């Protein structure tokens with residue numbers, strides 16, 4: 064097995080979307096009206112070259128986000144709270160071709176951690192792959208309701224007929240719900256609700272090390288370690304961060320969320336999550 068990272072351009076959001084702040088102002092209002100932009104961060108997608116086939120996790124963003132009229136500027140989030148910098152050659156399709164992988168022929172499965180545009184924007188490159196999406200996330204993101212929630216369902220490829228997953232109650236280490244997507248059980252989906260209610264992550268085990276493809280479970284490893292949820296997530300965020308930390312105490316884990324600028328270094332050094340010993344750790348056996 065081999066795990067590779069593809070950067071599909073950059074995105075810029077507000078600081079208080081990256082890290083939740085306290086106060087009585089509703090979180091989305093804070094994000095929309097804040098003047099404090101965070102630095103540009105990468106948009107990562109992942110390729111797992113598994114013996115049973117190639118699995119892509121998230122598809123990154125499309126350069127069309129810079130084409131006038133593509134993003135719904137009537138939506139306050141797109142008008143006020145996000146900027147993209149994606150060039151045509153940054154898209155996942157051309158980058159896979161450069162790696163010798165034809166996205167139209169060679170990719171067995173595509174898993175989406177959730178359907179926000181910076182994860183689903185490259186879907187059009189995979190017309191012949193099985194696309195795996197959580198059933199409830201697909202429901203939430205579809206139609207007018209989905210558009211109002213900030214998804215771009217009208218930009219999904221017309222051919223999209225995903226395999227809708229119900230991640231079952233089936234414990235995997237510290238996670239209550241999980242689903243293997245390879246026969247050898249080395250690539251697992253786990254439920255990581257928080258950023259959105261039906262967010263999932265993919266864990267790939269290679270040589271005893273667990274590569275945790277976390278989507279937007281948190282934007283950075285620092286926020287995971289400090290249990291700081293993102294600014295717009297649900298109440299389940301902190302529980303998910305705790306589950307993830309518990310997982311990393313049981314299993315050597317390299318944390319790979321979609322927008323952490325420190326990931327190249329972390330991958331190069333095979334740096335696993337290390338937590339300070341706490342006297343009140345509850346260990347699951």
Ligand SMILES: [Zn+2]
Nearest residue numbers: 179181279321
């Ligand atoms: Zn994202």
